[in-house]
Amino acid sequence: MHTLAIHLAATITIIGFDLWSKAAIFRFLEAEIIQRPGDTPFLRAGEEHVLFTGFSLEAAINIGAFNGMLSDMRWLLLSISLIAAVGTLFVALFPKRMPWGITLALGMIAGGAIGNFYDRMQFGAVRDFVKWYVGDHVWPNFNIADSGIVVGVTIILLSEIQNARREKRAAAGRSADSPESPPVEPTP
Numbered sequence: 001m002h003t004l005a006i007h008l009a010a011t012i013t014i015i016g017f018d019l020w021s022k023a024a025i026f027r028f029l030e031a032e033i034i035q036r037p038g039d040t041p042f043l044r045a046g047e048e049h050v051l052f053t054g055f056s057l058e059a060a061i062n063i064g065a066f067n068g069m070l071s072d073m074r075w076l077l078l079s080i081s082l083i084a085a086v087g088t089l090f091v092a093l094f095p096k097r098m099p100w101g102i103t104l105a106l107g108m109i110a111g112g113a114i115g116n117f118y119d120r121m122q123f124g125a126v127r128d129f130v131k132w133y134v135g136d137h138v139w140p141n142f143n144i145a146d147s148g149i150v151v152g153v154t155i156i157l158l159s160e161i162q163n164a165r166r167e168k169r170a171a172a173g174r175s176a177d178s179p180e181s182p183p184v185e186p187t188p
Contacts, residue, residue: 006100007092007107011085014111018144019118022127031059033123041124054133060141061125081117085110101155108152115145 026032030046045059088106092098119126128141 003092003098003100003103006103007089007110010104010107011089011111011114014108014144014148015115015118018111018115018148021144022115022119022129025057025129026059026127029057029059029129033061033125033127035124048131056131056133057129058131058141060128060131061123062128062141063125081113081120084113085117088113099159102159105152105155105159108148108155112145112148112152115143115148119145 029049032044033041034044035041040063041061043059043061048056048058050056088110092103092106116126126143126145128143128146130143130147131141132139
């Protein structure tokens with residue numbers, strides 16, 4: 001399959017599932033984002049819905065990036081999302097032979113970036129709803145777009161680590177196969 005087709009399929013799948021899940025879960029949790037012109041959006045949310053110990057659905061919004069970082073830099077976050085989406089598409093368009101896993105990962109990153117871009121444009125914040133916790137330790141709420149980005153980056157990092165190891169083994173094999181240099185005799 002052509003890299004562009006894989007990239008677009010992954011991108012569209014992540015965007016569709018992300019936007020659908022945000023709308024469905026926020027409706028299920030009776031959560032509403034309230035926006036007033038010139039004001040920071042705020043969330044009117046219903047109850048948290050525990051699915052099992054350590055995992056629940058809880059409506060939250062994030063006006064920044066991970067755990068609220070850069071919350072006062074909305075335009076920077078919008079720009080980064082747009083650059084990521086266009087950049088991954090550009091990379092998927094041009095290489096002759098890119099592994100399908102990398103192409104898939106780039107599509108996941110693009111889909112996540114576009115899903116969160118949509119939320120920032122539409123609501124002034126990103127809708128989050130997945131909550132993981134162990135005892136009192138709670139991971140910041142996240143969504144499908146965030147998951148797409150994290151999984152995509154992880155695939156790329158693991159692939160690069162694997163490639164580096166493969167190259168190192170190949171280089172070690174080449175040096176082991178080469179004949180030893182003849183000894184140099186000292187000059188009188």
